[in-house]
Amino acid sequence: DAGVTQSPTHLIKTRGQQVTLRCSPKSGHDTVSWYQQALGQGPQFIFQYYEEEERQRGNFPDRFSGHQFPNYSSELNVNALLLGDSALYLCASSWTGSLAKNIQYFGAGTRLSVL
Amino acid sequence: EDKVVQSPLSLVVHEGDTVTLNCSYEVTNFRSLLWYKQEKKAPTFLFMLTSSGIEKKSGRLSSILDKKELFSILNITATQTGDSAIYLCAVVKGAGSYQLTFGKGTKLSVIP
Known part of the structure; x- marks a missing residue:
């Protein structure tokens, strides 16, 4: 049973560019959340997608956008990259129908470096 | 503003020691508290606690929640080098609300 998979593993971009990160949820999960983890910090919630809609959003600017596809996979897009966007981007999935729906399972992340 | 504070931020112990990691929180309308272990990149789920005073246990790890005092502790007994990680x-x-609000984590290093 595949867990949460993310691609790519590493990415190097320059300021002003745009980036797309991808996530496939754990089998049977229907909800995808994205987090940004800066060095030495805990993950910060960006947004969550359910039924192809953004269900909740954290305190991130509109440069951060996302999408969820009918197969529950998801993309995170970041426009006009800033140096401060350099971080580990984590995707997490969960199943809304579960009694343990608050448990989110994480992928290994995409390490984004903005130069 | 919601706050989750973990202490200590880092800890170095010898194999075989017992450690206690702390997590205090200030959030409106609390539902549950989760512990994760992050070794390289992917945080892996350890425990979810919803009810006060009920200990969750898995092998050498255990955790308990105090909803009155707004904190949780994670205990690791007989530590091994493989326990070295960041605990979130x-x-x-x-x-x-569907988001997880994390603390900064405790970096545990277990030396032989």
């Missing part, structure tokens, strides 16, 4: 505490609110 996260809180979930009720009332239609």
Whole structure:
């Protein structure tokens, strides 16, 4: 049973560019959340997608956008990259129908470096 | 503003020691608290605690929640080098909130 998979593993971009990160949820999960983890910090919630809609959003600017596809996979897009966007981007999935729906399972992340 | 504070931020112990990691929180409409272990990149789920005073246990790890005093502890007995990791505490609110609010984590190093 595949867990949460993310691609790519590493990415190097320059300021002003745009980036797309991808996530496939754990089998049977229907909800995808994205987090940004800066060095030495805990993950910060960006947004969550359910039924192809953004269900909740954290305190991130509109440069951060996302999408969820009918197969529950998801993309995170970041426009006009800033140096401060350099971080580990984590995707997490969960199943809304579960009694343990608050448990989110994480992928290994995409390490984004903005130069 | 919601707050999750973990202590200590880092800890070095010898194999065989017992450690206690702390997590205190201030959130409106608390629902549950989760512990994760982050070794390289992917945080892996350890425990979810919803009810006060009920200990969750898995092997050498155990955790308990005190909803009155707004904190949780994670205990690791007979530590091994494989326990070296960052331990993250996260809180979930009720009332239609789905996000995990994390603390900064405790970096545990277990030396032989």
